Amino acid sequence: MTIQLKDISKRYGKDFSLKKVSLTLETGKIYGLLGPNGSGKSTILKMMAGLVYPDLGQVEVNGEPVTRKISQHVSYLTELDMFYPSFTVGNMVDFYASQFVDFDKGKAKLLLQDMKLDAAKKIKQLSKGNRGRLKLVLALARKAPVLLLDEPFSGLDPMVRDSIVKSLLSYINFEEQTVMIATHEIDEIEPLLDEAIVILQGEIIEQKNVEDLREEEGLSVLEWFKSAMAKREGNVYE
Numbered sequence: 001m002t003i004q005l006k007d008i009s010k011r012y013g014k015d016f017s018l019k020k021v022s023l024t025l026e027t028g029k030i031y032g033l034l035g036p037n038g039s040g041k042s043t044i045l046k047m048m049a050g051l052v053y054p055d056l057g058q059v060e061v062n063g064e065p066v067t068r069k070i071s072q073h074v075s076y077l078t079e080l081d082m083f084y085p086s087f088t089v090g091n092m093v094d095f096y097a098s099q100f101v102d103f104d105k106g107k108a109k110l111l112l113q114d115m116k117l118d119a120a121k122k123i124k125q126l127s128k129g130n131r132g133r134l135k136l137v138l139a140l141a142r143k144a145p146v147l148l149l150d151e152p153f154s155g156l157d158p159m160v161r162d163s164i165v166k167s168l169l170s171y172i173n174f175e176e177q178t179v180m181i182a183t184h185e186i187d188e189i190e191p192l193l194d195e196a197i198v199i200l201q202g203e204i205i206e207q208k209n210v211e212d213l214r215e216e217e218g219l220s221v222l223e224w225f226k227s228a229m230a231k232r233e234g235n236v237y238e
Helices: 041-048 068-072 089-099 105-114 128-140 158-171 186-192 210-217 221-233
Strands: 003-012 015-025 030-034 056-061 074-077 146-150 178-183 195-200 203-209
Touching: 003 041, 015 041, 015 056, 015 203, 030 041, 030 186, 030 221, 041 146, 041 178, 068 074, 074 128, 089 105, 089 128, 105 128, 105 158, 128 146, 128 158, 158 186, 178 186, 186 221, 195 210, 195 221, 203 210, 203 221, 210 221
Parallel strands: 030 178, 030 195, 074 146, 146 178
Antiparallel strands: 003 015, 003 056, 195 203
């Protein structure tokens, strides 16, 4: 499944969230969308999920314009907590299974075990780290061809982040899924990435194949990101 953003622009009030952004995402790759908070990362993911529409330009999946119906093909992990507090962990799994035909309850059960989550526990009793784990369980248990993860490490301690990276490696179908991870936490996701994209103030300023970056330039993704930001912002990241 190929996703294309064609000269996308989006305003909120007087301010641009995105300015003439063009991207092509291909099946079988993991993309990192990297940038500081407020750079436009979440808006791009929401457009791919059919939750937000561009003011100018077009978002297409396999050549067809994206509508809200794209949700049947896209598994989207939002940065926000979108839970019913009175539900148990198991209730949320059952709810997702009722909403998405591609939701695999067997896979969800394995993910709950790996994430050390108790299906009987009330969501309102979960720590922030465990709510983050539950969000990932719900996203990864779908067999959707597109997986969008918005700041999956936000506010989580290093041990939790490490377990999330391991789960991504274990449960992503690298042959059939397209994955985009939007984050400003670069160290954790570097081992996962095929392509890295830097966004700043609503504009794509750099894009690079991660293997080429290491072999040809001898840089880590974090080093390359800092260099790209320094060039654009007058060394404020140095």
